[in-house]
Amino acid sequence: MDKREDRIRAKAHQLWEEAGRPEGEADEHWMKAARLIDADQHKTKKNKKGPGVDIAPASEGNSLGDIRPTGPVGN
Numbered sequence: 001m002d003k004r005e006d007r008i009r010a011k012a013h014q015l016w017e018e019a020g021r022p023e024g025e026a027d028e029h030w031m032k033a034a035r036l037i038d039a040d041q042h043k044t045k046k047n048k049k050g051p052g053v054d055i056a057p058a059s060e061g062n063s064l065g066d067i068r069p070t071g072p073v074g075n
Helices: 003-018 026-048
Strands: 052-055 067-070
Touching (some): 003 026
Antiparallel strands (some): 052 067
8 A cells, every 4th residue: 555545545534534424425535535635745746846937028128038936935
């Protein structure tokens, strides 16, 4: 079993308990947990990319354009 599956299993169990432990809804809880875990993973990866650079269009008198940071700054 991989880490993703472990996280999904724990989240599905939590959702099941929060719903009052209903019978026959395991698939729904599993699918919802998978979506939540994957969304969180995607958000975490996006935030880890760090700052980048964006080249603005060249303005009059500036043939290279303005360079400005993008993404999260600091740490």
